[in-house]
Amino acid sequence: MRYEFHLPALAEGMMEGEIVSWLVGAGDDVRADQPIVEVMTDKATVVVQSPYDGKVLELGAADGDIADVGSVLWVMEIQDGIAPAATAPTAAAKAPPTAAPAAPTQPAAAAAAPATAEVAAAPPAAAARATPPAPRGAGKALATPATRRLARELGVDIGSVRGTGPAGRVTADDLRKHGQAVGPVAAPAPSVERAAPAYAPARRAAASDAEVEERVKLRGLRRAIYESMARSKSTAAHFTYVDEVDCELLVAARNRLKPAAAERGVKLSYLPFIAKATLLALARFEKVNASMDDAAQEIVLKRYFHLGIAAATDSGLTVPVIKHADQLSLLDLAGHIQDLGQRARTNLLKPAELRGSTFTISSLGRLGGLFATPIINHPEVAILGIHEMQKRAVVRGDDIVARTMMNISLSFDHRVIDGHEGAAFCQAIKAYLEQPDLMMLEMA
Amino acid sequence: MSATVRTNTVVIGAGPGGYPCAIRLAQLGVDVVVVEKAELGGVCLNVGCIPSKALISASKLVEQVQHASTMGIHVDNVRVDLREMIDWKSTIVNKLTSGVGSLIKGNGGRVVRGTARFTSASTLVVDSADGQTTITFDHAVIATGSRPSAIPGFAFDGVHVVGSTEALAFDTLPASMAVIGGGYIGMEMGGVYQRLGTDVTVVEYADRILPGFAADLVRPVAKRFKRGGGTVLAKTRAVSWKPGPGGRGCELTVEDRASGETRTLEVDVILMTVGRTPTSQGLGLEALGLATDARGFIEVDGEQRTAVANIFAIGDVAGEPMLAHKATKEGEVAAEVIAGKPAAFDSVGVPAVVFTDPEIASVGLSEQAAKDAGHRVRVGKFSFGANGRALSLNEGEGFVRAIIDADTQVVLGVEAVGPEVSNLIAEAGLALEMGAVADDIGLTIHAHPTLSEAIMEATNAALGHAIHAMNR
Numbered sequence: 001m002r003y004e005f006h007l008p009a010l011a012e013g014m015m016e017g018e019i020v021s022w023l024v025g026a027g028d029d030v031r032a033d034q035p036i037v038e039v040m041t042d043k044a045t046v047v048v049q050s051p052y053d054g055k056v057l058e059l060g061a062a063d064g065d066i067a068d069v070g071s072v073l074w075v076m077e078i079q080d081g082i083a084p085a086a087t088a089p090t091a092a093a094k095a096p097p098t099a100a101p102a103a104p105t106q107p108a109a110a111a112a113a114p115a116t117a118e119v120a121a122a123p124p125a126a127a128a129r130a131t132p133p134a135p136r137g138a139g140k141a142l143a144t145p146a147t148r149r150l151a152r153e154l155g156v157d158i159g160s161v162r163g164t165g166p167a168g169r170v171t172a173d174d175l176r177k178h179g180q181a182v183g184p185v186a187a188p189a190p191s192v193e194r195a196a197p198a199y200a201p202a203r204r205a206a207a208s209d210a211e212v213e214e215r216v217k218l219r220g221l222r223r224a225i226y227e228s229m230a231r232s233k234s235t236a237a238h239f240t241y242v243d244e245v246d247c248e249l250l251v252a253a254r255n256r257l258k259p260a261a262a263e264r265g266v267k268l269s270y271l272p273f274i275a276k277a278t279l280l281a282l283a284r285f286e287k288v289n290a291s292m293d294d295a296a297q298e299i300v301l302k303r304y305f306h307l308g309i310a311a312a313t314d315s316g317l318t319v320p321v322i323k324h325a326d327q328l329s330l331l332d333l334a335g336h337i338q339d340l341g342q343r344a345r346t347n348l349l350k351p352a353e354l355r356g357s358t359f360t361i362s363s364l365g366r367l368g369g370l371f372a373t374p375i376i377n378h379p380e381v382a383i384l385g386i387h388e389m390q391k392r393a394v395v396r397g398d399d400i401v402a403r404t405m406m407n408i409s410l411s412f413d414h415r416v417i418d419g420h421e422g423a424a425f426c427q428a429i430k431a432y433l434e435q436p437d438l439m440m441l442e443m444a
Numbered sequence: 445m446s447a448t449v450r451t452n453t454v455v456i457g458a459g460p461g462g463y464p465c466a467i468r469l470a471q472l473g474v475d476v477v478v479v480e481k482a483e484l485g486g487v488c489l490n491v492g493c494i495p496s497k498a499l500i501s502a503s504k505l506v507e508q509v510q511h512a513s514t515m516g517i518h519v520d521n522v523r524v525d526l527r528e529m530i531d532w533k534s535t536i537v538n539k540l541t542s543g544v545g546s547l548i549k550g551n552g553g554r555v556v557r558g559t560a561r562f563t564s565a566s567t568l569v570v571d572s573a574d575g576q577t578t579i580t581f582d583h584a585v586i587a588t589g590s591r592p593s594a595i596p597g598f599a600f601d602g603v604h605v606v607g608s609t610e611a612l613a614f615d616t617l618p619a620s621m622a623v624i625g626g627g628y629i630g631m632e633m634g635g636v637y638q639r640l641g642t643d644v645t646v647v648e649y650a651d652r653i654l655p656g657f658a659a660d661l662v663r664p665v666a667k668r669f670k671r672g673g674g675t676v677l678a679k680t681r682a683v684s685w686k687p688g689p690g691g692r693g694c695e696l697t698v699e700d701r702a703s704g705e706t707r708t709l710e711v712d713v714i715l716m717t718v719g720r721t722p723t724s725q726g727l728g729l730e731a732l733g734l735a736t737d738a739r740g741f742i743e744v745d746g747e748q749r750t751a752v753a754n755i756f757a758i759g760d761v762a763g764e765p766m767l768a769h770k771a772t773k774e775g776e777v778a779a780e781v782i783a784g785k786p787a788a789f790d791s792v793g794v795p796a797v798v799f800t801d802p803e804i805a806s807v808g809l810s811e812q813a814a815k816d817a818g819h820r821v822r823v824g825k826f827s828f829g830a831n832g833r834a835l836s837l838n839e840g841e842g843f844v845r846a847i848i849d850a851d852t853q854v855v856l857g858v859e860a861v862g863p864e865v866s867n868l869i870a871e872a873g874l875a876l877e878m879g880a881v882a883d884d885i886g887l888t889i890h891a892h893p894t895l896s897e898a899i900m901e902a903t904n905a906a907l908g909h910a911i912h913a914m915n916r
Contacts, residue, residue, distance in 0.1 A: 002820055057818050142854065142879040145791075152786035167852040168873075169879045324859070 308357030459486020461771030825904025
């Protein structure tokens with residue numbers, strides 16, 4: 001029997017998902033639980049598995065498409081009677097997510113992470129077609145002849161366009177929107193130009209800049225980052241405050257505690273100290289541990305502390321979240337940071353571990369640079385960027401001395417947090433880091 | 445005479461593929477030369493679609509007059525002068541073919557008479573009685589069409605064994621005729637002569653006539669053909685023939701494929717309609733390095749382009765279905781591609797129409813093809829017996845069948861047999877191209893009383909709510 005797999009809500013409140021990549025093709029035989037397609041929700045990439053053994057007949061969306069929850073994701077032929085007819089299946093989805101949208105710093109002096117998105121169009125060779133014509137008998141997208149012609153004129157592969165018309169008919173509007181989203185594959189070149197007699201010497205491609213450009217489709221995590229960053233920058237009124245931290249005592253404290261932590265199986269870095277200092281500061285500045293509800297025109301004071309730690313992965317930036325981080329000891333914080341970082345890099349985080357942060361710390365590690373203007377992780381109202389720790393010449397008394405210094409950059413949403421409040425919050429963190437003993441006073 | 449002509453595009457063949465292609469090229473400002481070895485208009489206008497339809501209409505009128513007594517019309521002494529009928533047909537053909545010449549020239553295209561042969565991918569020579577013309581070109585469109593096929597032992601001799609061309613211009617009405625091949629050409633031409641009074645026997649190798657169409661579509665045609673005095677020998681192989689005594693007529697030996705028994709038919713003439721062969725030989729394709737498939741078709745892509753980038757092929761020579769309207773569409777596509785426009789042959793359906801009595805027409809997927817393609821289908825059927833206009837035409841036989849996707853209601857195909865279905869199928873073709881759902885047709889007002897109501901009712905029947913039928 002014919003069985004339609006409908007896209008389930010893979011996460012609470014999910015309305016749509018983006019097709020990151022198909023792991024099978026039409027005509028493939030698949031087994032139950034075999035991964036079929038990677039779907040990106042607004043938080044994580046989820047691998048959707050086949051609920052049954054069978055043969056995939058058709059795919060309901062193309063890579064990069066946005067599929068509505070409930071829409072037919074794929075159609076397969078399965079044994080009669082093993083599936084209830086015409087009902088949407090429950091989510092057969094396990095979730096080794098690859099990543100989540102992030103709120104990373106915008107480093108002033110840092111290399112951009114290499115994009116791994118797929119290439120949409122290679123530069124056309126001189127004699128190549130601008131748009132490969134559909135093979136005969138194929139290309140039966142549901143669309144009127146005039147719309148099909150428009151698709152060719154726009155250089156859009158109509159088979160990859162999601163139709164919004166009746167029965168999924170592709171409309172002219174769908175094409176135009178699709179065209180805006182991904183850009184034309186390539187402009188159709190006049191055949192009179194390209195179809196030189198077969199024996200003629202191949203002409204070198206006219207070296208116009210456009211011909212050597214490469215267009216990379218915005219999909220998957222990159223798309224999530226694109227949206228998240230644009231949303232933050234278009235809502236929050238960012239201002240950034242930078243100060244330097246004298247880390248002499250912090251280095252000493254960490255060096256003292258490191259062996260003890262190692263005995264407990266934890267590699268103690270500086271980040272847990274910074275996290276602890278930040279959490280203690282947040283407890284004193286409730287407006288910083290907040291979010292802005294633009295629709296309701298209300299500031300939401302969270303009163304709980306879920307700490308996001310931005311991490312770079314091969315797919316892009318992700319923000320694993322330590323829930324109720326304020327209740328964790330330094331050692332536990334260190335353990336969580338270590339664990340989440342590892343699983344982020346190996347794409348083993350669960351969607352729940354990638355959302356709900358109330359404040360975010362972004363560390364670029366050795367690429368930390370001098371300072372940055374971090375972009376706030378929407379809808380939070382502040383973010384901390386930490387930079388490279390290094391020996392610098394500083395003045396102590398009247399002497400120039402070498403000290404281990406580290407800059408911290410804090411961006412705030414000025415709609416919520418005024419300059420002096422942000423500065424005071426930064427000074428609180430600085431004080432905890434310069435005199436780690438102070439943190440003892442706050443410990444429950 | 446020897447001349448050299450330089451052009452952007454040369455179109456070989458001025459049939460229903462080539463001449464629209466040339467006109468479209470000229471409209472788009474592309475310099476074009478058309479080479480034609482016979483008459484402008486090709487097989488379709490000269491010895492195919494148009495003249496056969498003229499004779500079909502005339503012969504149907506004869507039959508209607510003969511059977512008009514059911515309507516209270518009594519006509520005695522109906523006399524058919526075949527010569528006059530053929531002459532009338534020829535005036536229609538001449539009117540259309542001269543129109544083609546005017547259209548090509550009026551749009552700025554040139555016509556060169558003769559037989560074309562490629563010498564390279566940028567030159568061809570045209571041989572004619574007047575001499576040789578060399579044409580150099582940037583693009584060429586091969587639109588050479590097809591010619592009737594014959595089976596072994598039955599070479600066309602123009603007298604005893606004839607093809608459709610000769611059958612359109614008999615001097616006298618044959619008293620008897622064997623039609624070898626019960627496909628659409630055989631059934632159309634066999635039907636003409638059966639209605640005019642010839643004793644027609646159709647010899648069909650397959651299990652039944654018109655094997656390309658669903659059995660229930662063909663049944664009314666076979667029934668009426670036999671009722672009119674025609675004979676169908678299905679599952680029968682034509683073995684051999686020899687001239688009759690004194691060279692008059694033919695003795696045709698056929699073999700029953702099931703029993704192996706042979707019998708001999710004595711007929712005035714044998715009409716050979718076993719199919720058509722693409723005209724791809726003698727064109728100099730080897731000079732292009734262009735091969736054909738086993739059947740002689742030139743392979744093309746969705747832009748009608750062959751394996752040689754500047755050479756295009758359209759129409760019968762470019763593959764099935766060998767239908768004039770498919771050739772025309774392909775010609776327009778090739779022309780636009782050559783002119784740099786983003787054209788492609790992307791039609792959802794190519795309608796097929798057969799001018800038998802009654803007519804058969806279809807477009808899109810048959811019920812079986814739709815199932816094979818993975819659709820869950822719903823089918824609605826509406827009989828012309830419940831259509832007022834059909835009954836008032838005294839043509840209540842036949843039906844329309846709509847095939848729709850059960851999940852999306854998208855119309856997948858329409859098949860029909862009955863009065864004027866060759867015209868009715870256009871609505872279904874539009875529905876397919878527009879991606880219509882059944883309700884799009886069902887909710888459209890169809891004028892009453894017309895035959896078109898049958899299409900509306902068939903799609904409504906597929907949805908389970910036809911008005912004038914019990915819905916299954």
